[in-house]
Amino acid sequence: MRKLISFDLQPGMVTAEPVFSHDGRQILIPAGSHLTEQAIRLIQNWDIAFIMIAETAEAELLTPPPAENDPVLEILPDTMAKKVINFTCNLEEALFNVTDLFESLRSGGSIETAACRQISSKIARHLVQPAEAINRLLFRITVNRDRDYLERHSVSVAVLSGMLASWMELAPAVVDEVVLAGLIHDIGKIRMPRSLIMDDSPTPERQEILRQHVLLAYELLKDVPGLPPNVLAAVTQHHEYRDGSGYPLALSGDGINQYARIVTVANRLCHIAEGPGGLNPFNIIEIVKGEMFTRLDPAVCDTFIRRINDYLMNNPVKLNDGRKAKVVFLPTINPTCPVLKAEDGQFIDLTKTRETSIVGLTF
Numbered sequence: 001m002r003k004l005i006s007f008d009l010q011p012g013m014v015t016a017e018p019v020f021s022h023d024g025r026q027i028l029i030p031a032g033s034h035l036t037e038q039a040i041r042l043i044q045n046w047d048i049a050f051i052m053i054a055e056t057a058e059a060e061l062l063t064p065p066p067a068e069n070d071p072v073l074e075i076l077p078d079t080m081a082k083k084v085i086n087f088t089c090n091l092e093e094a095l096f097n098v099t100d101l102f103e104s105l106r107s108g109g110s111i112e113t114a115a116c117r118q119i120s121s122k123i124a125r126h127l128v129q130p131a132e133a134i135n136r137l138l139f140r141i142t143v144n145r146d147r148d149y150l151e152r153h154s155v156s157v158a159v160l161s162g163m164l165a166s167w168m169e170l171a172p173a174v175v176d177e178v179v180l181a182g183l184i185h186d187i188g189k190i191r192m193p194r195s196l197i198m199d200d201s202p203t204p205e206r207q208e209i210l211r212q213h214v215l216l217a218y219e220l221l222k223d224v225p226g227l228p229p230n231v232l233a234a235v236t237q238h239h240e241y242r243d244g245s246g247y248p249l250a251l252s253g254d255g256i257n258q259y260a261r262i263v264t265v266a267n268r269l270c271h272i273a274e275g276p277g278g279l280n281p282f283n284i285i286e287i288v289k290g291e292m293f294t295r296l297d298p299a300v301c302d303t304f305i306r307r308i309n310d311y312l313m314n315n316p317v318k319l320n321d322g323r324k325a326k327v328v329f330l331p332t333i334n335p336t337c338p339v340l341k342a343e344d345g346q347f348i349d350l351t352k353t354r355e356t357s358i359v360g361l362t363f
């Protein structure tokens, strides 16, 4: 085993010890990994100075294993790749911290505002960046109903809540609190069996039990010192809908707290993205438009639709036939069916073709 500076690494070398994140809490590359060019670039981008390398025969270095297949990182310029990597690392770190927090609560620990705030302020500082949140989170979300579903969902809703709040140009202190509200919006579910939370199509009876998470959250949070009242309101009202069809109090209209209205939209965006067709941004817009004058808050939805349209106008999309295309026109009447210009120069009017469709965003 020898210690090498990251700039001396070569493809084919094998890590003798795990490569940890700067705070030492996450394994970024496990021990025994064959380093590829891409992995070496990541290590250098992460500013990791030294790596412990296993003694490897020279011949093995000449025939490194094939590169890991991450087409996204392969085609990105280095500065953008670094941004994506930073976002991913910060997201994983947030997930790690939330898992820690929720585990301690599951085993009887008490909720401390400072501990929650520490995680949410990191999210607000490092993850509430609309471009990355849209690309890496909203349209690349892959939430399986695994054991850590609640933790992943909580971090996603926190990031998206912050993205919406900052798009609405709310004061930074308010954005911070909205992120905190997003982070703990489902905290009542830590008092429920994991099997119930991981069930993605619960029966009406189980659905009814799940609804109790809002009241459980109120019980958990009502006496927590220092918790901002708007955050408590957002947690207890994130299933209240503008048309009065929500629960637990069937509140309506402006009777619903503003933080709650933002977290509700973020929660909805997250659920749409987790569901079938969620990778198509226009599918998400269509669903949000359908609910913005019924269940969801129109001002929050309007901000989302306007800003996402601006974003989509400047970003390439991926088509179902494998081509890349740019959005060149969003019709006012039917903005979910834009006109596209494919990379081969062909113009595609989605209102007139059924064969071609958008399957996601790309770089």
Ligand SMILES: [Fe+2]
Pocket (backbone or CB within 6 Å): 185, 186, 213, 238, 239
């Ligand atoms: Fe919920």
